[in-house]
Amino acid sequence: MNSGAESRDWLSSGGCWVSPVNVPADARKPAGGRSLIVVAPTRGHLNTGVALANLMRRAGCRPLIASSPQVQRAADELGLGRDFVPVTSMRQDMDRRVAGRRSHLEQSLDRSQLTATVSELSSLIAAVRPSIVVGKDSFAARVAAARSACTYLSFFTDGVDSLLARRSRQTVPADVASAPHITSLLGELGMSGDQELTAADLMRSSVASIVRGFPEHDRHGDPGAATLRLLYAGFLMFDDVPARRAAWDRKLASLERPVVYVTFGTVCADTRRYHIAAGAVARAGGHLLLSTSPFTPDDLAMTDDGRAIFAYVPNSSALNIADVVVHHGGFGTTLAALAAGVPSVVVPDNDRTNQDRHGALVHEIGVGAMLRRDCLTEESLTQAIREMLQPAPRHRAAAVAEQLGLRSIRLQDDLVRAIAAADFDGA
Numbered sequence: 001m002n003s004g005a006e007s008r009d010w011l012s013s014g015g016c017w018v019s020p021v022n023v024p025a026d027a028r029k030p031a032g033g034r035s036l037i038v039v040a041p042t043r044g045h046l047n048t049g050v051a052l053a054n055l056m057r058r059a060g061c062r063p064l065i066a067s068s069p070q071v072q073r074a075a076d077e078l079g080l081g082r083d084f085v086p087v088t089s090m091r092q093d094m095d096r097r098v099a100g101r102r103s104h105l106e107q108s109l110d111r112s113q114l115t116a117t118v119s120e121l122s123s124l125i126a127a128v129r130p131s132i133v134v135g136k137d138s139f140a141a142r143v144a145a146a147r148s149a150c151t152y153l154s155f156f157t158d159g160v161d162s163l164l165a166r167r168s169r170q171t172v173p174a175d176v177a178s179a180p181h182i183t184s185l186l187g188e189l190g191m192s193g194d195q196e197l198t199a200a201d202l203m204r205s206s207v208a209s210i211v212r213g214f215p216e217h218d219r220h221g222d223p224g225a226a227t228l229r230l231l232y233a234g235f236l237m238f239d240d241v242p243a244r245r246a247a248w249d250r251k252l253a254s255l256e257r258p259v260v261y262v263t264f265g266t267v268c269a270d271t272r273r274y275h276i277a278a279g280a281v282a283r284a285g286g287h288l289l290l291s292t293s294p295f296t297p298d299d300l301a302m303t304d305d306g307r308a309i310f311a312y313v314p315n316s317s318a319l320n321i322a323d324v325v326v327h328h329g330g331f332g333t334t335l336a337a338l339a340a341g342v343p344s345v346v347v348p349d350n351d352r353t354n355q356d357r358h359g360a361l362v363h364e365i366g367v368g369a370m371l372r373r374d375c376l377t378e379e380s381l382t383q384a385i386r387e388m389l390q391p392a393p394r395h396r397a398a399a400v401a402e403q404l405g406l407r408s409i410r411l412q413d414d415l416v417r418a419i420a421a422a423d424f425d426g427a
Contacts, residue, residue: 033131035061037155038121038141040108041068041092043312044265044332045136050078051238052134052155052210055412059419064128066121068092079241085124089116090140108139111185118143118189125150132419134210143189153231155210210415213335214407231415234408235339237332240314248317252289255308258389260286261322261342263315265330268292269349273376277326278307280381284389289318316340324388326381329355329370334362339408341401343388344368347376367397 035056039049046067053063064083065075068090075084092107107113121144125133133148135141136155145152210231240248262277274292281288288307315333319325319340327333329346331354337344346359346368362368369384387393 033061034128035063035132035134036125036128036130036141036150037063037065037134037136038087038138039065039067039136040138041070041090043071043074044330046071046074046078047238048136048155048236048332050080051236052233053083054238055233055236055416056132056134056419058416061132061419064130066090066124077240077244087117087120087124089113089120109185111188114140114143114185115188118147122147143186147189153210213331214404214411231418232411233415234411235335235405236412237315237336237339239316239336245314245317248314249320252308252313252317252321255289255321256287257321258286258323259289259321260284260385261289261291261313261318261325262327263291263313263318263325263333264328264347264349265333268328273347273349276376276378276381279378280385281326283378283382284385286324286385286389289313289322291318323394324385326385329353329358331358334358338362338367338397338404339401341394341398343393343397345381345384345388346370347373347381349373365396365400367393367400 035053037049037052037056039045046065049065049067053065056063064085065080066085066087067075069086069088070091072084072086090113108117117140121140125144125148130150132153133141133145133150134153134155135145142152142154210233214232214234239245260281262274262281264273268274271292274290278288278290288309290307290309291313292309292311315336319336319342322340322342324345325333325337325342326345326347327337328349334344334346344359344362344367346355346362348355348359348370356370356372359368359370363370369387371380371384
């Protein structure tokens with residue numbers, strides 16, 4: 001690529017929204033340099049950031065993870081130390097139980113928060129001087145990287161179809177996602193927009209996107225998406241340090257089989273699901289392993305009837321002993337179940353995500369069942385659990401795990417090589 005087109009292509013691939021910036025060639029080379037990974041303030045997002053950081057270390061980068069102080073405790077538990085930096089302005093309301101709560105994406109586009117976060121991240125970039133900035137659903141990270149002339153990669157967990165079709169992961173009001181609103185925000189930040197945008201466009205990388213999951217299509221009918229380069233990360237997962245996982249493995253080893261692991265993610269909007277699941281597992285003849293997230297109902301506690309209930313359990317330890325997992329269809333849990341070869345019962349709880357698609361997928365390939373929210377009863381969940389405890393879905397789940405595991409290794413090796421070479425010119 002010639003130098004005259006270099007800066008334009010670097011910013012315009014996959015939907016340009018800022019003015020061209022001259023980017024020094026050495027600024028695009030990550031090998032041996034710092035990488036800044038910006039993630040949303042939940043334990044699940046932080047775990048993903050750590051997994052991505054481990055992968056980028058293989059590429060010769062020295063990663064630093066930035067997020068809200070809300071996940072400082074989790075970062076300390078994971079032993080991140082100086083590899084984690086809190087960004088005060090990234091604080092968000094992540095409790096879906098709160099009536100009228102705005103989606104994560106809408107909150108990130110709040111005028112005052114965006115301005116403050118871009119300022120903090122720009123100062124951090126100036127101090128750290130990363131070669132690459134990776135953002136997980138972070139408009140502020142993208143703006144800060146462009147202002148600082150840093151190579152920026154988006155990180156998606158929604159699957160290729162939704163990404164290339166420009167369907168947003170979150171519901172954003174039209175006035176927030178509109179081009180005039182975004183143009184106004186960019187103008188206040190000293191930047192300019194040069195084409196109309198959708199909410200999904202904001203999250204698209206200037207040069208490349210890392211997609212956790214597996215390629216479904218090489219190209220898509222959307223002509224604008226054909227220029228977007230996708231780097232697949234396969235089973236990119238992390239949920240605790242080895243010593244803590246080993247302790248959990250020992251703690252769970254005494255559970256009687258069959259074990260039904262129930263988790264509805266870091267933030268469960270409807271805690272009545274826990275009671276329905278507990279009753280269904282008992283009726284299905286299973287032994288309950290329940291992770292209630294930080295929001296633990298007061299009337300659920302450790303019991304003497306074979307049920308194990310914890311506020312937090314690492315997915316890897318739980319799935320190591322589980323015969324079936326009941327979950328909300330979140331990307332991380334769905335991938336973890338596929339990787340572990342454990343059949344799923346998916347009960348989606350968030351219309352703003354691809355949970356329905358994940359449930360349909362595991363059903364389609366014979367390793368799971370899906371119950372829609374309005375169909376969730378103790379009786380329906382009991383039946384679904386009984387079906388997944390049968391030998392056929394368990395055998396299929398094991399076969400799928402082996403196949404995807406080998407594919408994941410190849411995809412991650414390719415991704416490491418691409419990052420190490422900073423090979424984004426053809427994006």
